[in-house]
Amino acid sequence: MRTTLTIGEVARRTEVAPTTLRYYEKIGLLAAPSRAGGQRRYDDGVLTRLEVIGLCKAAGFMLDEIAALLNDDAPGRPASRELAQAKLAEIDTQMATLARAREIIEWAMACD
Template sequence: MLLDIGEVAQRSGLAASALRFYERKGLISATGRNGIRRTYEPETLSRLALIACARSAGFTLTEIGRLLHAKPSDDALRERMAEKASELDDRIAQLTRMRDSLRHAASCTHDPLIACPEFKQVVRGTG
């Protein structure tokens, strides 16, 4: 069953204008029209989820377009994906330290909290 642009917008959390923009960029494609409204295959929702994930990982729309049309022989793209994976590892480590620091601070009795040696150690990544 095809989804009209309003349904895709509602389910994906994106504005219809964003969907039309992604279509112009070649990231998604409408299958036709229902009256004046564009229609999409349900798989478009999965593609939009992938686009959102890639954007949050720091990929540009151009890079996402390349990713969506990649072939196994695209060595340059594979290299870029490996670089992004390393960058994400760094971000995950940073966010994990922040999470651990906040968990500690939530029950710490040091005054002020940021003076706590354990808090400082976790934030620096040495704890």
């Protein structure tokens, strides 16, 4: 039997606010949990899903993009691949910009 967690337990374990959890349910990032006594009861698999969502956010994906990634079940996952390739190009551009900014700051700091 899998463990069920209250919204407060999920929030504590993932550091995701209960309001955010409810919002994720509303927009379809999280499946609506079962209820017991009127309280949400999440399957412990929600912890992994929230970790994936958090990692995607850290990589710069928007919530609608994350939903597309998580819901892409087509063979070969073409939508996911296209989104990932676009995000990698965006990250490469950001990294180049940051590297140039670092060079300029280091140059400025070396000036007397």
